Amino acid sequence: MSADVRPIAESELHDWLRAVHTGFLTATRVTDSDVAQRAKYNDLARTQGAFDGETGRCVGAFRSFAQELTVPGGAAVPVSAVSNVGVLPTHRRQGLLTRMMAAEFAAAGERGDVLATLIAAEYPIYGRYGFGPATTLTEWEIDVPRTGLDRRWSAPADGGRIDLVDAAEFRRFGPALHDRVRAAVPGAVDRGERWWNVATGLEEMSHRPYKEKFHAVYRTAQGEVAGVAVYTADDHWTDAKVPQNTVQVQDLLALTPQAERALWHFLCSIDWVLKVRTGYRAPDDLLPHLLPDPRSARVVTSADFLWVRVLDVVRALGARTYEVPGVLVLEVADEAGPAAGRYRLDAGAGVCERTQEAADLRLGVSALGSLYLGDASAARLAALGQVVEERPGAVASADAVFRTARRPWCPDVF
Numbered sequence: 001m002s003a004d005v006r007p008i009a010e011s012e013l014h015d016w017l018r019a020v021h022t023g024f025l026t027a028t029r030v031t032d033s034d035v036a037q038r039a040k041y042n043d044l045a046r047t048q049g050a051f052d053g054e055t056g057r058c059v060g061a062f063r064s065f066a067q068e069l070t071v072p073g074g075a076a077v078p079v080s081a082v083s084n085v086g087v088l089p090t091h092r093r094q095g096l097l098t099r100m101m102a103a104e105f106a107a108a109g110e111r112g113d114v115l116a117t118l119i120a121a122e123y124p125i126y127g128r129y130g131f132g133p134a135t136t137l138t139e140w141e142i143d144v145p146r147t148g149l150d151r152r153w154s155a156p157a158d159g160g161r162i163d164l165v166d167a168a169e170f171r172r173f174g175p176a177l178h179d180r181v182r183a184a185v186p187g188a189v190d191r192g193e194r195w196w197n198v199a200t201g202l203e204e205m206s207h208r209p210y211k212e213k214f215h216a217v218y219r220t221a222q223g224e225v226a227g228v229a230v231y232t233a234d235d236h237w238t239d240a241k242v243p244q245n246t247v248q249v250q251d252l253l254a255l256t257p258q259a260e261r262a263l264w265h266f267l268c269s270i271d272w273v274l275k276v277r278t279g280y281r282a283p284d285d286l287l288p289h290l291l292p293d294p295r296s297a298r299v300v301t302s303a304d305f306l307w308v309r310v311l312d313v314v315r316a317l318g319a320r321t322y323e324v325p326g327v328l329v330l331e332v333a334d335e336a337g338p339a340a341g342r343y344r345l346d347a348g349a350g351v352c353e354r355t356q357e358a359a360d361l362r363l364g365v366s367a368l369g370s371l372y373l374g375d376a377s378a379a380r381l382a383a384l385g386q387v388v389e390e391r392p393g394a395v396a397s398a399d400a401v402f403r404t405a406r407r408p409w410c411p412d413v414f
């Protein structure tokens with residue numbers, strides 16, 4: 001079946017959104033306000049559609065946008081974020097995603113993009129395109145009565161305070177707080193105007209109506225906003241009139257461990273609440289150890305999350321810093337992609353360049369994406385056959401150089 005793959009026109013946004021929603025099984029109805037929102041935010045030159053050759057209907061969707069990704073060392077690297085990927089069930093496994101991805105990589109080459117990122121709906125989809133899982137998400141469920149905390153809320157011992165504010169106030173201070181938090185979190189990405197408007201109910205997607213949230217802000221003794229917890233709660237009572245509510249954390253941002261501690265303790269002090277679900281956290285989050293009994297926080301989700309595709313190895317490896325000095329020569333395989341070649345990384349100098357020197361390690365570009373933010377273990381990838389050691393000791397050096405003291409973390413779906 002023939003299909004035309006190309007950037008869409010604004011007049012095709014309705015049909016394109018229907019394809020996105022149908023692909024994601026969210027809805028088929030598309031409202032005028034959905035279309036207006038996309039017209040405002042989508043970069044149409046980066047919004048691709050696949051159009052059926054016979055009916056002319058949009059049967060595949062794909063979009064990318066400019067994003068900033070914090071890498072180890074704190075640099076905010078401009079990357080290309082891939083989103084809204086969907087092909088109608090009637091047109092799957094006919095190569096449409098492959099064609100849209102190829103067009104995206106060609107455009108990324110022209111733009112000079114360093115990396116591409118995405119959140120993979122399913123694990124097997126994106127490795128073939130050179131993406132590798134680069135961060136891990138963990139969600140805990142806290143059994144509040146088991147925490148060992150005193151349930152009576154009292155102001156934080158550090159002199160800070162917690163106040164409940166409305167969404168409008170969160171909209172005012174949230175972006176600046178988030179920018180400061182993400183600068184210290186490798187794996188975190190920026191949040192644009194649309195993210196903030198949707199998160200605070202100023203704009204709504206018809207298939208995902210806004211639900212009112214609570215916002216607990218932590219201020220230091222000096223009055224500086226240093227953290228926020230955004231949460232919802234269900235309304236659940238037993239027949240015997242015993243409250244059994246669960247708090248679901250939507251977002252918890254903290255500039256300091258003090259703010260983090262105060263916010264978790266606050267959430268665990270709310271009357272009627274038996275369980276707190278933490279939302280997406282880093283696998284080495286402080287949380288369990290901020291509770292007197294860390295075992296009261298049970299892991300309920302642990303999965304790969306942000307996927308990274310290195311497009312320009314020299315600039316990508318030059319953009320982050322490394323835990324220890326060391327020189328590694330990497331032979332990167334990238335079938336039909338732009339990253340293939342042999343590279344010499346001088347981690348001490350923070351410089352990567354192409355080289356003719358003998359390789360220390362051979363790996364595919366997908367494994368490089370997994371190593372990039374410091375989460376994956378080179379030794380583990382070597383055991384899995386995804387990294388091949390050409391010089392004895394090179395795998396151990398790669399782990400010393402690439403891995404980070406704290407694990408990278410991306411809290412945002414995009």
Ligand SMILES: CC(C)(COP(=O)(O)OP(=O)(O)OC[C@H]1O[C@@H](n2cnc3c(N)ncnc32)[C@H](O)[C@@H]1OP(=O)(O)O)[C@@H](O)C(=O)NCCC(=O)NCCS
Pocket residue numbers: 023024085086087088091092093094095096097098099119120121122124125128
């Ligand atoms: C994922 C999706 C976009 C793939 O689109 P598609 O046009 O069918 O993909 P292609 O035909 O280009 O597939 C290329 C290859 O990937 C494989 N593949 C695609 N999707 C896959 C999946 N979900 N699981 C396993 N393999 C998959 C295909 O079998 C094909 O392999 P082959 O070349 O060996 O035959 C489509 O299945 C879809 O819309 N799924 C539901 C929504 C979704 O998951 N979107 C992704 C959000 S991140």
